[in-house]
Amino acid sequence: MALLEVRDLRTRIRLRKGEVRAVDGVSFSLEQGKTLGIVGESGSGKTMMGMSILGLLPQGGYIAGGEILFDGVNLAGLSRRELQDVRGGKIGVVFQDPMTSLNPCMTIGDQITDVVRRHLGYSKDKAIERALEVLSLVGMPNPRERLESYPHQLSGGLRQRVMIAIALSCDPKLVILDEPTTALDVTIQAQILELLEDLKAKLGMAMLLITHDMGVIAGRADDVIVMYAGEIVEHADAAELFASTYHPYTEALLASIPPLTGDAPERLYSIPGIPPDLTGDLVGCRFAPRCHYAQERCRVEKPPYTTPEGYLHPFACFYPVGAPERVPISLERRTGQRTVTDRPVLLEFDHVSKEYPVTKGAVVQRKIGTVKAVSDVSFTVYEGETFGLVGESGCGKSTTGQMVVGLEQPAAGDIRFAGRSIVNERGYVREVRRELQLMFQDPFASLDPRMRVKEILEEPLDIHKIGTKAERVERIASLLQEVGLAPAAMERYPHEFSGGQRQRIGLARALALSPRLIVADEPVSALDVSIRSQVLNLMKDLQAQHNLTYIVISHDLSVVRYLADRIGVMYLGKLVEVGSGDDIFESAKHPYTHMLLEAVPEPDPEVERTKERSLVRGELPSAMTPPPGCRFHTRCAYAQDICRTEEPPMRDFGGVHHAACHFPLSVRPREAAAPR
Structure with missing residues (x-):
């Protein structure tokens, strides 16, 4: 007997105009x-x-039909x-x-x-x-x-x-x-x-x-x-689902995921359109308006949820994946990495450090320590490339991005943009500010809820005295079209848009001053996989159109794999490895990079079953008192005595590949030997 059995569950949410059919005839069991x-x-x-099972429905929500049998008791009737x-x-x-x-x-x-x-x-x-x-x-x-x-x-x-x-x-x-x-x-x-x-x-x-x-x-x-x-x-x-996918929606979800291994696609598959409005009368297959393979029958007739002869499990589609009428989704793959090191250097980090004081006291504040957010970090970014920064929360990657755009000033070292310091020459910092823009992680929190989109996009143009009123309106309409929004969107407020649309508005604002470099801080972390692929494709398109340079900050390695030409891996304020996508994902040298790669869940049950779970150890140490020697040694499965006392130098592994490790991995990450 199943512990939980849901039978024909129908959950509705009453609105002022109509009802949302949030759950519509769902049945399943769980042992x-x-x-x-x-x-x-x-x-x-x-x-x-x-939430229907728990009885935690929002205001106006109720169970309109069906049963929720838990341990033999119908929860819907309690x-x-x-x-x-x-x-x-x-x-x-x-x-x-x-x-x-x-x-x-x-x-x-x-x-x-x-x-x-x-x-x-x-x-x-x-x-x-x-x-x-x-x-x-x-x-x-x-x-x-x-x-x-x-x-x-x-x-x-x-x-x-x-x-x-x-x-x-x-x-x-x-x-x-x-x-x-x-x-x-x-x-x-x-x-x-x-x-x-x-x-x-x-x-x-x-x-x-x-x-x-x-x-x-x-x-x-x-x-x-x-x-x-x-x-x-x-x-x-x-x-079975991953090996034998039948429904086009399942296939589309899988195709939207940036791959971690193999050649990255030129473009991610993006599911067109948006899910249907569940308050109206829905005719035919609900996925038909977004399905590349839908035919007239799909638009007028609802497909049965069943297991047809010759198939392994139930699904609801007239033309399943693998049927003669269907051509599976095929993605064009990139052939090799882009060469970027022959381009001019646009940004240089030269031994940059950033520390924050930690104080104590309700009235009289006294300093009790410092948070070492970024410690002696050096790297270059070439014009027109995408440089990815990855690492766990607290590793210093967001602080690094904020120093690029001038929101934070380094405590030591120098930052040069187009060959000139933006730390020591304060006049040049103002002059160059329009060339450096930031795309925030949370578009809803970063967009003023009291301002219409027109005002949000016009603000930087007004501050920098660009154009007449009419020219600004024309510029705003052009920006909205570039990011895939209608010009009419300028009269709406941020809360009237979906998460993906708000991220497009954030990108439009970053583009308003025609910058040369954009720092994108976790630009798609809060988005569904289908919306994420749309935004990532848009970022690549705009980069090609405007010769943009990106610094993409993320803890999602699959996103960085798709976008970045070169990748920097940060740990506890230190840059521990830098290389091309192939260097990092196919021949990583630092154990921390290896640990990050093994921790990423992949849509492949066979791969997930064979991963080295033991490599993921502990949490990030305090940035106030980072460990001596190699900062990663407290979590490293390969650490030896020298790692605990001596900081490893950055070593050259050929091309653009460098790593700071006393005992670098000598084989592909997936074939890494047992801990030494």
Whole structure:
């Protein structure tokens, strides 16, 4: 008997005008000890389905039909009070953003003990014992000390461990994970996913894993459901789904992912259009308007969700992948790396360092230390190239980008743009400011919500006294068209756009002054895979049109692999390896680079099963007191005595490839020998 069985679930959300069919006729089952993955774009209904199970629907939401049988009980028929007894007790939940899910006014210990006392009836002392037990279970360092910590005092990875501890505190039979690793670095993500896998095996619980990351699904799910517009369009065993994809939407999701290995594509596949409006009457296949292979039948007739003869699993499509009427998606691959070192040097970092004082005291502030954000970093960026900076949060890559555009000033060293210092010649800093622009990670937070798009794009033109009023309006309309938005968008506010559209507005603002170099700080980290491919393709198109130079900052190595000509790997304020895409991804020399590559989830179950999980160790040390010698030695599987006392010099490995390691890897990363 299945632990969870959903039968013809229909969830609606009442609006002022009509109803949203958020979940429309979904059925599936989940057995004890298994993991079911649910994938799809934002708006596909995957999160709403998880919230329907928990009874946590938004205002106006209700279950219009169907059953949710959990351990033999229909949750859809329970009262609000009865559902509260189930949530947290029998069903745990891990939300996407632990910082907004945890109470900032309560200590970690209080948040765990509250759940335990509410559902298990424990005394205060016994609840504290249970809190220590679950914190130890999820690998929390110094769990007794962490009981008195507040959420803001923990890193993102530790906060997510707290969320998991709360979810597990009452020994639930089912845990629902809603995008549990989206906001985390790849190394912390790998640790969290490995932790969840171990806990599932120890506790025998079932997991419902909701995500848009096909790589996470490939390595962790037993079965996979692909959702689109509130419906299931394909359902299969994980290995089977990736080996035998039938639905065009599943194929499109996989084709939109930048590959980590092999030749990168000239362009990523981008799913055209947007998901349908679920408030209206939907006729035919809901994916037909975005499907390259749709025929007239698809637009007027709804395909049945079934397993046709000769196929291995159910799907809903008249013309599946592999059918005679279909031609699979084919991507043109790049042949070799671009040569950029024969171009003029546009930007030079010359032994640059940046430190921030750490103070203490409510009234009289006294300095108690310094955060060494960037330490003695040197690199060059050539005109027209894309230079990628990768590393975990706290490695200094964003600080480096902010120093490029003048938002931060280095404490030591020099930064030269087009051959002239932008640190020592203050007049030139102002003169060159329009040549250097920043594209922020979160477009919603960086766009003024009180200003229309026209005002947002006009502001830099006004500050630099460029053009008449009419010429500025013409320039704004041209910018919007360049980034794929209609000129009419200039009269709308940021909140009226989707995440992908807001990122296009951010790119338009960066282009407003016709810069030579743009620093893109995590430009697509918050976007779905399909929207991400659109923005990445747009960035490449604009680079070709305007001869732009990019510095792309990201912890997503697949994005950097697609965009960058050369890549710099940073760790705890140090640049530890620099090379071409082939150098970094095919013959990395530094163990940290190897660790980053092994931590990236890939949409291939076979690859995920054979990865060296043991290489992902610990969290980033404090930047206030970085380790002596090689800063990575505390987490390195290959460290020896010299690594703990002597800082390794940057060594030349041919061409543009350099790495700072006493014992560089001598083989391809995937074939790396056992730790020495």
